[in-house]
Amino acid sequence: MEPVEIRYLADESSDGPAILVGGLPGIGQVGKVAVDHILNELEAEKVAEIHSVYFPPQVVSRPDGTCRLVSNEVWRYRSPTSTYLFLIGDCQSVSPEGHYALAECYLDCAERYGVKRVFTLGGYGVGHLVDDPRVLSTVTHPHLRTVVEEAGGSFEPEEPGSGIIGAAGLIIALGGRRGMEGICLMGETSGYLIDPKSAAAVLRVFCRLTDLGISRDRLQGRAEDMEQALEQVREFERVRQNDELSYIG
Template sequence: MEHVTVSFSREDNIDAPILIEGLPGIGHVGKLVADHLIDELGGEKIAEIHSLHFPPQVVVDEQGVTHLVNNEIYRCEKDGKAILFLVGDFQSTSPEGHYILTESYLDLAEDLGVRRIYALGGYGVGHLVESPRVLCAVNMEHLKPEVEAAGGSFENAATGGVIVGASGLLLGLGEARGIEGVCLMGETSGYIVDPKSADSLLGVLSGMLGIEVDHTSLQQRAEDMEQAIAAIREAEEAKGREELSYIG
């Protein structure tokens, strides 16, 4: 098996100027947004990516049949705009693998005519967030006004920081190839799957893409999550009152 293998299900008319990366990360924020867009825009899977740098396991489907783990490339069109998506459930299991996989993603992007990459993720703050901001980073200075006009924030830039995994490396390695890179990170606690943060991020991303997208399913998931969190808090408070009563 090669370090990275890309298998196309079709090869005609699949070029696109934009690639959106939504691989797993903090709060699954980026993955939620990418998967939502693929569903809403009726994306078509055009390629599968297999790699020695993915976890050593197989996925068992509903029929009991196994499949090697993989990431996928989807292609969508909206209002005459073609968009590619890099999605899946896996990042590399090693630092070296992150670089090898990212270079392969960028090779693929160049071959398909990509000029800009949006890397999506979460920005962990360690507590629940009522109104999540979308914090941003770019690999070229001239992109900042466009990001801010869409509602993105660079407030986190003052303290610096790092972006780990594919999201960061796509910007860093992409710059050397002349590919514009924008990283959008929804503010999130970091310890729950966070559709509320994803909904905020979707608003900024759709503004930058210049497309309208239905947010309904993400917003419903966010409401369901809020109810679950409220129930947990209520149970914890009730338990605390019971313990205090017992001690007294």
């Protein structure tokens, strides 16, 4: 097995400008939930499968009882004006070297389809529950900033202070070295749980930047379920706190 293996399952044709959209697992699973949701709403086809020794040595079970090696995948969708390539999957690299090698692999695939613009969707962990998550952004070219701001993305020079770690930032930065425009959209998230609310916020900004009219209904339904679960947690904490106070008192 090669360190990074990509297997193409379809031709490399694309209609109109080609756009890569990455949504890999990460904090709050924000990017993964957003892109998984898009693929549930669209009729896309799988065009590539990626395996790597930099992925964890892991298999995942399918509902029919079979298993498969962890992998990432690229799915293609042709909108009226563009061709979208969605990068989704099970994992990021477990080592720094692997992160670089895999990002280059994703970009090789993007070049095959003539991609000129790359989006990466992800989460930005703030360590506390967020009622109305902002979508923090970073881009590869200054002129993209206005475009993203008009779509509702925020740029906070002080955040994220320590840089963006992982595939979302790396893919657009390495893509920039190949001449691709890159936009990274990160929804604020507590990071404690899967966060569909943050994913919906990211998706709203993302859709305004493309011609994809993705309904967020199902995602918002999932966000509401998660909110109810969280509300129960909060209620439980309030009760326990009161009990403790009355005990002390």
